[in-house]
Amino acid sequence: MKKFKFRFQVVLNKVSMEMDNIAIALAEKKRALKQSERVLKGYQLMLKNYNQQFKEDQKKVLAVEEIIHYQRFLGKIQVDIRDQEEKMSELKTAVTQIREILIEKNKEKKMLEKLKETDFKAYVQGIESAEQRLLDELSTLNYNRQA
Secondary structure (H helix, E strand, C coil), X not given: CCCCXXXXXXXXXXXXXXXXXXXXXXXXXXXXXXXXXXXXXXXXXXXXXXXXXXHHHHHCCCCHHHHHHHHHHHHHHHHHHHHHHHHHHHHHHHHHHHHHHHHHHHHHHHHHHHHHHHHHHHHHHHHHHHHHHHHHHHHHHHHHHHC
16 A cells, blocks of 8 residues: 655645745844834933933023034934834835735645645545455455355
8 A cells, every 4th residue: 555645745845944934034024123113212212301401401501512412413313213213114014025925825835735635535535445445355255255
């Protein structure tokens, strides 16, 4: 009796390996997105703190140079915030795209697994059919011997 061999096992293995690689890439992008969110929150907190300090310092008499320095520094932080928001947006898009690819690969894998299950059922049915024919033949031979 031949052992069951799924004709698309190589394809199924390849899809499984691709899914593993895609899942790793997704985890890395999610990790980068979390890190980017932490950096953005840090920038936002820094901007808030320096704005408060600037308002407090405005109550005092500030030199023009100090005011210019504050404005440049606050402007730099705002640019950093915008850059970080753009980076986060790109990362969110990448996460979404990778997630969609993973979903498609998962569908492909499930289809192959279903095909494997169907082929296995046909294989088992073929074996049972062959066994039944053998039993029928043995019964017939046994009957003919007794008669």
